[in-house]
Amino acid sequence: MTLGVILMVGGGLSGAALCAAWRLLPLRAAAALMAISASALGAGELLIQEDVTLAEWIVTIVVFATIGPLQAYLVLTDRSGTVAADRPAA
Secondary structure (H helix, E strand, C coil), rough: CHHHCCCCCCHHHHHHHHHCHHHCHHHHHHHHHHHHHCCCCCHHHHHHHCCCCCHHHHHHHHHHHHHHHHHHHHCCCHHHHCHHHCCCCC
16 A cells, blocks of 8 residues: 555544544644644545645645634534524514
8 A cells, every 4th residue: 555545544534533523522622633634635645646746735735724624613513503593583
């Protein structure tokens, strides 16, 4: 197996484990760990490809590290009290 495949499998498994334990961890720790696992997925993908530029490395790592925790937060966090439509009309 190549390092890219190992990073992708490790990042995916750690991301799945984080989804299961999301509410048990402090929010900042969970978001930081999700950023690391999402970045590992992106780095693994780039290691498998050929002729990857420095710009692709930078953009992929930054985007995955941003989008991964944001998506996990939006999907896994209970925000029912923050939706304006759920509140009674004033």
